[in-house]
Amino acid sequence: CVQRLTQAQIEAKNAWVRGTDVEKAADARVAIPDAAIETACAQACPTDAIIFGDRNDPTSRVAAAQRRDRSYEMLEELNVKARTKYLAKVRNPAVPHAAEAGHGGGHGDGASGPGDDHAHSEAGQHS
Numbered sequence: 699c700v701q702r703l704t705q706a707q708i709e710a711k712n713a714w715v716r717g718t719d720v721e722k723a724a725d726a727r728v729a730i731p732d733a734a735i736e737t738a739c740a741q742a743c744p745t746d747a748i749i750f751g752d753r754n755d756p757t758s759r760v761a762a763a764q765r766r767d768r769s770y771e772m773l774e775e776l777n778v779k780a781r782t783k784y785l786a787k788v789r790n791p792a793v794p795h796a797a798e799a800g801h802g803g804g805h806g807d808g809a810s811g812p813g814d815d816h817a818h819s820e821a822g823q824h825s
Contacts, residue, residue: 699737706735732758753781 710730732751740748751760763769768786771778 699739702737703735706730710734 707728707730710728714728730752732755735750737748737750740746740750749759749763751758753760753764755761763785764783766785768788769783770786771780771783773780
C-alpha cells in the first residue's frame with residue numbers, strides 16, 4: 699500500500715512540475731485525482747467495500763459514501779475523530795408483501811407449517 703501511495707504522489711508532483719507557471723500559480727497544492735490510487739486491498743476486494751480518497755472533496759467517492767445514512771464512526775459518541783468510517787451492513791432488506799403471506803403463505807397451499815393445526819369454522823373464521 700505504501701508503495702502505491704508514494705507512486706501516486708510522485709506522479710502527481712511530476713505532472714505539477716511539468717505544468718505551466720500559470721497552472722502552478724493557480725494551484726499551489728499538488729492534487730491527486732480521485733481514484734488515482736488503488737491499494738492492493740481495494741484492488742483485491744470483489745465487492746468494492748474498500749475505497750480511499752479525499753474526504754474534503756465533496757465530489758469524491760469517499761465523501762459520497764460517508765454522506766450515506768449507513769455511515770458511522772467507531773466511538774463517535776465520544777467525539778473521537780477517526781479517519782476511518784464504516785458502512786452498516788443491510789441485514790434485512792424490505793421484501794415486498796412479506797407481511798401479507800402469514801403462516802404458510804395462505805391456506806390451501808398444500809404445505810403444512812407452524813400454525814396450520816388450528817381449526818376454521820364453515821365461514822372461514824378461526825375458532
